[in-house]
Each structure stands twice: as structure tokens, then as C-alpha cells.
Amino acid sequence: MSLFKYIKDSKRPILFFFLTILTIDLILITSTDLDKSLLDILYMNLLLLSISVIFLVISYIKWRNTYKDLKKALDFEKNIDSVSPKGNKLEQMLIRDVINIKNREKLKETNELKDNLEEINDYIVKWVHEIKIPLSVCELISDRIEEKGDYDLSKELRQELERINFLVNQVIHISRASSYSHDLVVEEVNLSTLVKSVIKNNMNSLIAKKIELEIGNLDFKIFSDRKWVYYVIEQIINNACKYVDVNGKIEIKGQETDECVVLFIKDNGIGIPAKDIDRIFDRGFTGENGRKKGKSTGMGLYICKKIADKLNFNIEVSSQVGKYTEFKIYFYKLSDYLRVTKM
């Protein structure tokens, strides 16, 4: 936006000005019937030049004021809608029209994409509900197999069913997490009830692995979205179950401080290598453990982190290979909860 740039842009009028002066000078000099001195011609030139310079500076300032906001917004990649140049010059009108047309185009495109995504999400929700019917039937069939005396078979079937169910629930949560309509309901949730329902819904794998559960005091109230917190706890407990040995141990306890309620979930499993620990919340990251066990999608913890950011709670992890992995979830109290509106 410098003066130099303006002069460069208006070189044609400037050139025109100098040519005009030159022509007038030449005519004045070559005309024989005029016996004016050279000094007068020079004086006239100087006068004309200073008038032009004043005009140039004024129009430069006007030019600068018109486009300075737009340029700034463009340089810093800010929203340009409110700073489009005013005025009725053709360029200014064109710029405004371009912005409007592009905006409309993008809006249409975004709406189409939104609709498509919404459609897919609707379908996923329906599909999840549909798949749960045959799942229920299989669950009842496993009861019948047990009834007939084949305990191992029914046990195995039940475990697999629980796994299918876990994965199906993950699908619906991932689709909800990426959907535009975030169905968040923030309410008072009893941590103990929530954790216990997670354990109950995953008990087949926990029992099959003979995992010892040590549950400390969990009688705390948190303010958050029940379904999402449930999902996060389920992911972590499910991971713990996956990565401990048979006869492993999972400790779950809570603690309350002035600002937050902390939920601790600690297992004595294989642990997470130091080089992987910073990346476990990355999308699609499976790490050494995931590859070893071969059942990891790399989505579970990624969604957890995404939800944690959205609902303003915090997940921390610490681990030592071969010893333990501990997840800490910090649920901030109501006074801090107002920060959630920022999202």
C-alpha cells in the first residue's frame, strides 16, 4: 500500500501529464512570435507539477483509505465480508460482487455437504438401531446355548457379541462427533452410577480375562454430557482390559479438589512406550501396542480427546512400560464450566 505502488499503478496518467507538458514546452520554445524567456516556461512547468503532485497525493490517500482494510484482512486471512471497499467506482463494485458471489457459492456448497453428512449420519443411526435387533437375538441365543450346557461356547459367543456391540457404539459416537448438530446435554451426572454402568456393559470381557476390579470412592457429581462421558470411560476401560494380562488389575477411583473432580483409571498392563505416549490421542495412531494386539482402530482415544476439548474436561495419561498405564480425567466444576460456551 505504499506511495510507490500507487505511482506504479498510475504510470499512464503520469506519463500523459509529462507528455502534455513537454508538448506545450516545445510549442512555446519553437514558436517564433513568442519571445518569452525560458525562465517563464520553467516557472509554468514548476507550477503545473506542484498542482499535479498535490492531486496525486490526495488521490493516493483516498485510494489508500479505500483499500487499506481489505488489504489488511487479506494479509492476515481474516473475514473480508465487512471490509469490502465502499464507493461506486467500477473496481469497488466488482470487488463487492466477487465477494458476494463467492460467498453464495461456498454457502451452497457447504449446505450441500452438510445435507449429505446429515443424511449419512441419519443412516448410520438407523443402521445402528437395526443391527441391535439381530444382536439382541444372538444374545438370547447364547442364553439358550448356555441352557443346553455348552458353557464355553456361550461364553465365547457372549464375548464376541460384546465386542461387536462396543464397535457398533463406537460407530454411532464417531458419526455424532463429526456431525454438525452436536447433541450435548449438560446435566448433573453421578460418576459412580456412570462408571458402574460402563463396567456392567463390558463385564463379559472383564470376567473372561479374570480381571480384578478395585473400585474406590466414586460418589462424586460432575456436570457434563452423560453419553459422551460414558463413551470416554468405556474407551479407557476397554483399552485397559485389552492391554492387561489375564488376572490383571484395574483400579478406578475418584478424587475431588476445589476446581475439579478427577477420575483415575489405572491398569497394570503392558504400558505405553515413551515414544508413543504423546501420540495416542492422534487420529488413526495405533502405536506399538496397537500393532501387537492388532485390534486397534486408532479412533477411540482420538474421539475421546475431541470430546474432551468440546466438553472442556481434560484427559491426562502416564505410563511405564511393563508396569502400568494411568488415565486421569479432570472434570471441572460448574464455575469453570462456563468456558464450554466458547466452543
Added chain:
Amino acid sequence: MYKILIVEDDKALCNNIKEGISKWGFDGIIIEKFDDILQEFAKHNPHLVIMDINLPYYDGFYWCRKIRDISKVPIIFLSSRDTNMDIVMAVSMGGDDYVTKPFSMDILLAKIQALIRRTYTYGQEDFQLIECDGAILDLKDGTITYNGEKLELTKNEFKILQLLMRNKGKIVPRDKIMRVLWESEYFISENTLTVNVNRLRKKLEDIGLKDFIVTKKSQGYMIP
């Protein structure tokens, strides 16, 4: 025999529920036509209704309200929908309980029994007692009586004994006992279960019930 109306449009699920509850002495009635469930309800006059939400013609909420207009029969909703909204709707339409799919028969049965007991047999002595070889388990206060001797049971012991006595003559796998205990939020380990059963045996011996519970190696326990 208690009649239970199963309002669910998935045939396989209906048949399995019907079979599951029939073992516990409930008579399941399956609905064929879904355009007028109220009429079917009036025809069979069941003691309890199991109601799906997603149904052809009208949804389960609608039928629940219709039934509520004419009857106070207990209604259990059975659905794969699990949002808070659905559960709130179900209760405000007059549902008594809500079970989400997939579910295990144990849970559904426990809820059916609880509702039947509360609605029809409250105070009736025989429904509160289970008898096995002269030993009487009292479901109200969690005690067992044998030859006039009364024994207090802990909650775990009571749950285990109740399960074994209800399945008299059948092997109850350890796995199943664990699941029932976990369902009631006693998250005990296998070792604790062994300890619990042994302590229970010893207690039973004290009142003269020797070899009441038999161990079936690597399968489970049973009352012969």
C-alpha cells in the same frame, strides 16, 4: 400363569423372548398384526406388556398411551434407542421400565419378575420364598431357614444362593454367577467367588445343610 404380551416386530427376537420367559413360567403372546395393538391387548388381557418403540403404523409411545387410557398393566419398553429423550418419553407415556437392546435375558427376566411381584403378588407369602429340600430362602430379608434354624446371609451369599436354588438340579456356570453378581454391582473376582461359596457352604453346614451346594469341576456349582 402370567401372560405377557410381546409387542415387537422382529420375529426372531419375539420367538427368543417367548422361549426365554416360558422357562420361568411366563406365557408369552406374540402379536401378528400391528395396525391395532389395542385390540390385541384387550383380547388377551395380559399381566405385563413388553413394548418396542419402532413399530409399523404407530410407535410404541403411541400404543403405550393408548393402553394407559384403559389399563394400569405394567409396561416395559424394549428398544435400541438409548438417548435420554427416549427414556424420558417412555416414562412420561406411562412406561414402568426401559431396557435397551442388546440385552441379556437375565436382565429382562429380573425386571419382569420385579414388576409382576410389585403389581400382583405383593404381600403374598409364597412368591417371596424359594424352597429346596426343606431349606427355605426368604427373598424379603435375605435369610435361609432349615429345620427351624435361621441364618443371616450377606448380599453376595444371598444372590448366589438364590440363583442356585432357582436353578435346582441344573449346573450354574461360575461365569453366570459372576455375571449376575456384577449385574447387581458386586464386581468380585473369580477368587472372591470361590471364597464366597466356601464360606456359604460352611455357614449352611452350621445349620445342618451338608453338601447342599455341589461343585462341578471346571463347570460350576449346583444344588442336586
